[in-house]
Structure formats: C-alpha cells, structure tokens
Amino acid sequence: MGITSPLFLIHLETTMQPILKAIKSSLKKQEQVTVNLREASALTGSGSGVGGRVIYDDVFASLRYANPLRIAGSRVVPTIGSDEAFVVKTGNVSNPTNPWGYNFTPNVGTPNTATSFWQLPVQTITATVPVRIAVLDDITNLGDTILTDVGMEFGTLEAQSMMFNNDQAGTTTTAYGGTLGLRGLNSYPSGSSAAFGSNGSAITNGLHTVATFASITGNSIVYNDLDNLVAKLPPQYYSLPTTCWMMHPSTITYIRELKDNSNLPLFLDVGEKDGAFLGSLFGIKVVPNPFMDQIGSGKTPIYLAAWENFVTIADNDEMSFQWFEQSAPGYMTLLAQKRVCSTIRDVFAGVRLTT
Secondary structure (H helix, E strand, O other): OOOOOHHHHHHHHHHHHHHHHHHHHHHHHOOOOOOOOOOHHHHOOOOOOOOOOOOOOOOOOOOOOOOHHHHOOOEEEEEOOOEEEEEEEOOOOOOOOOOOOOOOOOOOOOOOOOEEEEEEEOEEEEEEEEEEHHHHHHOOOHHHHHHHHHHHHHHHHHHHHHHHOOOOOOOOOHHHOHHHOOOOHHHOOEEOOOEOOOOEOOOOOOOOEEEEEEOOOOOOOOHHHHHHHHHHOOHHHOOOOOEEEEEOHHHHHHHHOOEOOOOOEOOOOOOOOOOOOOOEEOOEEEEEOOOOOOOOOOOOOEEEEEHHHHEEEEEEOOOEEEEEEEEEOOEEEEEEEEEEEEEEOOHHHEEEEEO
C-alpha cells in the first residue's frame, strides 16, 4: 500500500472545503448554491477524450414531406390482391333525340349502359436496414425512429413514382420504378379533351387522355394561363371538397412574383393563417408538391383537379416491418415492405398545364 503525502492531504482538504461548505448550506437553507472552484485545473475536467462516457440524446429524423397526392385528398381504397381492376360506366342511357314523354327506346344512348375497365398490378417498395445491436441499445428510441422515417421515405418514393414514372415496356424512368413502378400522372397521354383509355386487362390498357393545355407564352406562365385552366375544368367538379391546384414550391413562388403593368403583385398576400406560400388561387386551395415538374420546356408544372375523383390509390393492407435477429453477427436487420397501386380514375376530374 502506498503512503499518502501529507502535502497532498492538505491540498485535498483545502480543495474540498468550499464544496462541503456549499453542500451543508444547501441542506440547511433548502436552496441552490454556487461553488467558485479556484483549483479549476484539478476538478473541472469533463473526461472528454480521456475515457469519459458518451451519452446519446434521443434520436430524431429530419421531417420528410409526405405524399402530396394523399394530402390533396386522393381516393384511397384497400386491396388484398396482386392486381387491381377499375371500372367506369360510360355514356348516357336516355334517348339522345327526344328523351321526353313515354314513347321511348331503352338503352339507345351512346354507348348506353356500357362499362370500361382497366387493370394494374399492385407494386412493391422494399428496403432492408442492418443496424448494430449495440447502437440500438445505446441510442434511445432508435428502432421506432427508423420505422417512422422508413415509412415517410416510402411516401417520398411513392409520390415520385406517381408523378414521373412510365410503367410501359421500354421505359427509361427506372429511378422511379420503370415497369415495376406505379403509373405516373405525367405519363398519361395529353389531348385537348379528356377521354378514357382502351378497355382490358393488359398493362397497355387504361392509358387515359388527360385534358392538357399549353401556356400562352411557351416557357413561362401568365395570369391568363391560370384563368384558362380553371375554365377548362368541368363545372361539376368546382365545388367538391378536394378540388385544388397542385404545383412545385418554385412554381408557387413564380406565381407570387407575377406583376401587373404597374409592377404590383397580381396575387396579393392577404395574410391567410392556413396559407403556405400561396394559400389559394381564384378561391381554390393550392397544395405544394416538391415531387413534380418545375417550369421548363416540355414540363407539366401545374395540375388542377378534384383529387378524390381524379386519382385512386389502392393500398395493400398496412406496411410490413419485420426485424431479423440472425442475419449477421451483432446486427439486427429490418425488412420494410409496402404494396400499392395508383391510377387516374375519373379522367374528366382533372386538367393540367404544360410549358
């Protein structure tokens, strides 16, 4: 056993005196006290870099933007199959020449009571996440945070595929799924008027023609482009609760900066408490969508639709999360899977602008 130096004991006693005095004062007066440690070099070392222990704060994930097509109110239905078929009744049943009175011929409309259907596969998004068991033990709430963030990340991937992907043979949009992805809104054919696509169960069926209108000036957007787009949406969809604009945040900023001949903003900020960059246009709500085209040549920067009628999303039950404990020594591996299908359901319920 070593012998403690008397000088060291004197130094220790001198150093501890203010601390002991502070403790006694705190206990007696029941109040907080502060100690001024003059021997700072001996007592205030944090331990960082010399064997101290790292304590982790609760983990978090930066907030991702959920799928704007869901936010806008697109119709969502459950599915349990490998494919989803969609059916529309087309045409009229009344006599197109003279429907009045009792002298009638049934089912002479065009095309009377006919229906059209198309079928799409339910596609799968997957991810595997290996995580060290020690890290799961050390970082509070890491497992739950991973699950939440993966769900939001899947929402991003889903939104990108629903906007940009081409699901037909020969596709070049493999980053958004290609033939294994969803049918993106931008991949539907354009026309001066809306029309349902061909009837059948092949992947080439159901490619509806969306009413699409070019901007007046080409690669820019002017006030009349927006006004004309509203006029092109059939009036039966005007007052539905999910009728709204959808555009990229940069397009919203572009529209906010439109000026009149006196260099005054065309759309004044009226301080809407629930408005983002641009709360509404012509009284119609604006939903920002960072997963769609910005203004540019050959782009589709604006949609106006009654989204519950325009788009249907079929979800296969719930997302599947499963942890595997023996995938690799010292690791747990998360398998995440989501199955989903989407389509334009009522092609007359939406219009779009190209630049």
